[in-house]
Amino acid sequence: MPTFDLLTPLSFLALIAQVSFGKASTVSLVTTGLPGTWTYAGCYVDNTNGRVLGNEYDNDATTVESCIAHCSVSNFTLAAIEYSVQCFCGDYLINGAVQAPESDCNMACGGNAGRGDMWWPKSPLSVYFDEQRYGDSRAHDSENESSRSLGVSGIDRATGSIVFPYELDWTTNNTVDACLNQCATYGYPAAGLEYGEQCFCGDISDVTSNGGTYVADSECNMACSGDPIHLCGAGNRLTTYYWNGTTPLYVWNTPENTGYYEASLKLFLIGGLVVPLIATVGINNKVTFIEKGATSEFSNSTGAYELDISLADNYLLAWREMHVKSDVFCSASIILPDKGARQINIGGWSLQSTYGVRLYWPDGSPGVNGTHDWEENVNELSLQRGRWYPTAMMMSNGSILVVGGETGSNGPPQPSLEILPKPAGGDTFITLDYLQRTDPNNLYPFLLVLPSGRIFIGYYNEARILDPVTFNTVTMLPNMPGAVNNFLAGRNYPLEGTAVLLPQHAPYTDPIEILICGGSTMGAGIPLDNCITIAPEVGNPTWTLERMPSKRVMPCMVTLPDGTYMIVNGAHQGFAGFGLASDPNLNALLYDPSKPVGQRFSILNNTTVARLYHSEATLLPDGRVLVSGSDPESPGYPEEFRIEVYIPPYLNQGFKQPTFTLTETDWDLGGQYQIEVTLFQGATDTMRVSLVAASSSTHGNVMSGGRILFPAFSCTGTTCTIAAPPNADICPPGWHQLFVLDGPTPSHSTWIRIGGDPAKLGNWPDYPDFTLPASRTYDMAALAFKRQIFKSESPEDRSLAL
Ligand SMILES: *[C@@H]1O[C@H](CO)[C@@H](O)[C@H](O)[C@H]1NC(C)=O
Ligand SMILES: *[C@@H]1O[C@H](CO)[C@@H](O)[C@H](O)[C@H]1NC(C)=O
Ligand SMILES: *[C@@H]1O[C@H](CO)[C@@H](O)[C@H](O)[C@H]1NC(C)=O
Ligand SMILES: *[C@@H]1O[C@H](CO)[C@@H](O)[C@H](O)[C@H]1NC(C)=O
Ligand SMILES: *[C@@H]1O[C@H](CO)[C@@H](O)[C@H](O)[C@H]1NC(C)=O
Ligand SMILES: *[C@@H]1O[C@H](CO)[C@@H](O)[C@H](O)[C@H]1NC(C)=O
Ligand SMILES: *[C@@H]1O[C@H](CO)[C@@H](O)[C@H](O)[C@H]1NC(C)=O
Ligand SMILES: *[C@@H]1O[C@H](CO)[C@@H](O)[C@H](O)[C@H]1NC(C)=O
Ligand SMILES: *[C@@H]1O[C@H](CO)[C@@H](O)[C@H](O)[C@H]1NC(C)=O
Numbered sequence: 001m002p003t004f005d006l007l008t009p010l011s012f013l014a015l016i017a018q019v020s021f022g023k024a025s026t027v028s029l030v031t032t033g034l035p036g037t038w039t040y041a042g043c044y045v046d047n048t049n050g051r052v053l054g055n056e057y058d059n060d061a062t063t064v065e066s067c068i069a070h071c072s073v074s075n076f077t078l079a080a081i082e083y084s085v086q087c088f089c090g091d092y093l094i095n096g097a098v099q100a101p102e103s104d105c106n107m108a109c110g111g112n113a114g115r116g117d118m119w120w121p122k123s124p125l126s127v128y129f130d131e132q133r134y135g136d137s138r139a140h141d142s143e144n145e146s147s148r149s150l151g152v153s154g155i156d157r158a159t160g161s162i163v164f165p166y167e168l169d170w171t172t173n174n175t176v177d178a179c180l181n182q183c184a185t186y187g188y189p190a191a192g193l194e195y196g197e198q199c200f201c202g203d204i205s206d207v208t209s210n211g212g213t214y215v216a217d218s219e220c221n222m223a224c225s226g227d228p229i230h231l232c233g234a235g236n237r238l239t240t241y242y243w244n245g246t247t248p249l250y251v252w253n254t255p256e257n258t259g260y261y262e263a264s265l266k267l268f269l270i271g272g273l274v275v276p277l278i279a280t281v282g283i284n285n286k287v288t289f290i291e292k293g294a295t296s297e298f299s300n301s302t303g304a305y306e307l308d309i310s311l312a313d314n315y316l317l318a319w320r321e322m323h324v325k326s327d328v329f330c331s332a333s334i335i336l337p338d339k340g341a342r343q344i345n346i347g348g349w350s351l352q353s354t355y356g357v358r359l360y361w362p363d364g365s366p367g368v369n370g371t372h373d374w375e376e377n378v379n380e381l382s383l384q385r386g387r388w389y390p391t392a393m394m395m396s397n398g399s400i401l402v403v404g405g406e407t408g409s410n411g412p413p414q415p416s417l418e419i420l421p422k423p424a425g426g427d428t429f430i431t432l433d434y435l436q437r438t439d440p441n442n443l444y445p446f447l448l449v450l451p452s453g454r455i456f457i458g459y460y461n462e463a464r465i466l467d468p469v470t471f472n473t474v475t476m477l478p479n480m481p482g483a484v485n486n487f488l489a490g491r492n493y494p495l496e497g498t499a500v501l502l503p504q505h506a507p508y509t510d511p512i513e514i515l516i517c518g519g520s521t522m523g524a525g526i527p528l529d530n531c532i533t534i535a536p537e538v539g540n541p542t543w544t545l546e547r548m549p550s551k552r553v554m555p556c557m558v559t560l561p562d563g564t565y566m567i568v569n570g571a572h573q574g575f576a577g578f579g580l581a582s583d584p585n586l587n588a589l590l591y592d593p594s595k596p597v598g599q600r601f602s603i604l605n606n607t608t609v610a611r612l613y614h615s616e617a618t619l620l621p622d623g624r625v626l627v628s629g630s631d632p633e634s635p636g637y638p639e640e641f642r643i644e645v646y647i648p649p650y651l652n653q654g655f656k657q658p659t660f661t662l663t664e665t666d667w668d669l670g671g672q673y674q675i676e677v678t679l680f681q682g683a684t685d686t687m688r689v690s691l692v693a694a695s696s697s698t699h700g701n702v703m704s705g706g707r708i709l710f711p712a713f714s715c716t717g718t719t720c721t722i723a724a725p726p727n728a729d730i731c732p733p734g735w736h737q738l739f740v741l742d743g744p745t746p747s748h749s750t751w752i753r754i755g756g757d758p759a760k761l762g763n764w765p766d767y768p769d770f771t772l773p774a775s776r777t778y779d780m781a782a783l784a785f786k787r788q789i790f791k792s793e794s795p796e797d798r799s800l801a802l
Pocket of ligand 7: 311316318319320322367369
């Protein structure tokens with residue numbers, strides 16, 4: 001706290017020295033020799049729009065020092081003397097105190113003839129402020145302004161129009177520095193202050209594109225509501241600052257090689273079969289799509305199909321019809337670590353479907369249809385709680401964590417978590433008060449396993465770290481920043497953004513980071529134009545904000561094998577949900593975390609296909625990105641059957657993709673595995689190896705966390721030995737696509753499993769109508785017999801088999 005030394009002999013003497021005994025016209029304004037850290041601030045006009053200071057203390061004997069002493073005892077920052085005898089105290093000038101020439105403050109103090117203050121009728125007051133109290137910020141203020149401001153300009157805006165899009169109203173505490181800092185923090189290089197209390201943020205180009213015209217600075221003559229010293233525009237006049245810092249607020253790269261949306265794929269031209277909710281690449285290198293049921297306007301769908309990418313040119317051969325028994329709208333999927341890499345889908349729309357647990361064991365091979373289908377029997381196998389919009393996550397111990405959602409279509413929240421397979425002995429769900437509190441803005445919460453073994457949960461604008469056994473909160477992380485002018489912004493459905501883990505590199509000692517991009521704001525539904533990152537397990541973690549080149553709600557983010565992330569789909573306006581978004585964002589972005597913060601975005605190519613609610617982006621085994629879906633149920637935007645493929649820049653430079661072979665695809669944690677590589681551009685010393693976790697994503701939620709690992713490896717000639725990740729907290733059990741990168745260019749992937757199936761999901765569920773990949777050693781012949789018998793449906797045969 002500042003200390004006041006009102007009676008130091010030195011300041012007292014200085015005051016005495018100021019005293020003049022002349023007439024009013026010759027009184028001298030007291031500007032120096034003030035007590036303690038008090039300083040003269042200027043002569044201001046009161047009452048232009050109302051009183052500029054609230055706390056009045058009148059005394060015929062008022063002097064500068066008695067007023068300061070009075071204000072200072074009450075811990076006020078400002079003291080002002082008006083009309084000889086009036087002393088006002090406050091922390092800031094309000095109501096647009098206009099600065100007046102010092103000569104206007106020329107009335108002698110009531111208690112001290114010859115000492116300046118005010119004059120009727122203009123009502124100027126001389127203002128003093130406690131610099132130390134006011135003021136540490138002020139001390140830096142001018143320093144910051146000069147490093148930032150690229151010319152301070154008065155800007156006229158036509159009444160009713162805006163120059164800069166983001167407005168903050170700080171009715172009592174607007175300051176130039178706070179406004180500039182706020183704008184800069186969110187990546188806006190232009191800040192405009194208007195009407196004393198308004199702070200606007202935007203881009204320099206907004207001035208011309210929104211019709212602002214430059215006017216004389218003197219037209220900006222209103223003091224800032226929280227700063228009597230600086231001016232914050234006037235009515236329709238903006239005091240405008242431009243960023244002139246030594247480093248730019250952001251650099252958006254505009255590479256010549258942007259890659260492109262491949263339209264030659266027949267699928268794009270002919271159209272797909274479904275408007276998918278979830279797209280998942282199986283270890284058979286085919287893509288399963290599931291589609292919502294009852295609420296669909298198309299009655300011709302079974303709700304499930306598999307696409308054979310190798311037959312993409314032949315629409316009649318490429319699609320295989322599959323079947324789900326219940327409505328998968330809006331469910332969650334992950335890939336199990338069992339030997340079959342089964343896909344599990346849970347939850348759904350209304351009644352029994354919300355309890356749904358569906359399993360598909362991918363089979364067949366490129367060019368050859370499989371025969372397996374989705375298996376489901378809600379009477380045998382169901383969630384403990386009905387869930388619509390839940391998230392599923394593979395835990396490091398091999399069980400499945402299921403969190404959140406609502407009890408049915410727009411029903412009450414289901415603010416709980418449960419474990420699959422359900423532990424023996426009855427229901428074991430845990431209620432999460434914070435999901436109750438933030439419903440309905442937390443659906444499809446983000447869930448990620450952290451290297452400590454703990455679990456990150458991100459929902460609405462909050463995030464915490466949970467204990468993986470008790471699920472109690474271990475750390476409450478800071479709130480996620482949202483929009484520059486709106487704290488009530490969120491990152492999950494319906495304020496939908498997207499989240500991934502950033503790459504983990506051997507030896508996995510760097511703190512893990514989480515990247516969350518896009519989202520939207522409550523109320524007006526202005527999407528967020530930023531990504532935020534956090535290293536949740538370092539001390540005092542904070543969010544780092546990076547401005548994206550455009551606003552985006554409902555983005556899809558897909559991890560690429562080189563450790564970059566593509567961001568596609570979504571809209572410039574609105575929310576996730578049916579009919580709630582408009583102005584599609586057609587531009588693809590690349591986020592490269594190996595670049596410095598603020599310089600990580602590259603602006604890629606555009607599509608012509610609007611992809612709004614229920615759209616997906618999926619990494620294909622050849623390194624391309626499958627872009628599918630859009631189910632807006634909204635006039636003007638079609639239900640989208642067309643499927644596109646994005647060719648990222650790394651496949652667009654005329655280089656041949658490297659190849660490799662390996663024999664062991666079932667890896668132990670900490671094991672060593674050999675591959676034989678063929679490179680075409682570089683050598684093994686510049687080669688990289690990556691492991692991309694198998695994933696399903698929907699509603700911006702990549703349910704593997706988009707995890708990518710860069711394991712250590714060493715090569716002798718073209719034989720390279722890869723060190724599998726050391727533990728299940730760094731690499732939760734599951735299937736991964738192994739890639740090698742020859743310079744920038746990825747190979748095709750090979751599926752490998754890491755860490756086995758610790759929860760023995762391969763034996764689950766043990767019911768006759770489920771086909772099990774069996775992680776334990778079975779007598780395969782006996783098993784086949786048993787299944788055969790069950791399929792015969794005869795009760796006698798069944799009892800025989802048991
Ligand atoms: C002023 O601040 C001091 C130090 O924080 C405190 O002890 C005192 O109570 C305050 N006085 C008033 C009137 O609030
Ligand atoms: C001045 O700018 C620096 C860098 O942006 C910031 O850390 C500091 O807080 C600013 N000073 C004030 C008073 O806002
Ligand atoms: C911008 O900043 C540089 C120093 O970083 C300074 O020399 C220059 O005068 C500033 N420009 C304006 C218009 O303030
Ligand atoms: C001004 O006060 C409001 C309300 O207390 C607060 O939310 C806001 O952050 C403050 N602004 C600044 C620049 O301190
Ligand atoms: C963008 O994609 C289109 C086709 O989708 C392609 O013709 C064009 O060359 C691409 N642009 C760049 C800069 O690569
Ligand atoms: C269902 O009908 C739509 C509209 O006619 C069509 O585009 C789509 O391919 C059909 N889907 C199936 C599975 O037949
Ligand atoms: C796969 O099965 C579907 C029927 O579900 C059929 O239309 C398609 O032609 C088959 N594809 C191949 C390669 O046999
Ligand atoms: C994994 O942890 C959860 C939470 O403690 C527990 O319920 C589950 O039984 C564990 N799974 C295994 C396979 O140990
Ligand atoms: C993508 O679209 C934006 C906005 O229409 C345009 O400015 C940009 O040049 C386009 N990019 C490419 C590569 O065509």
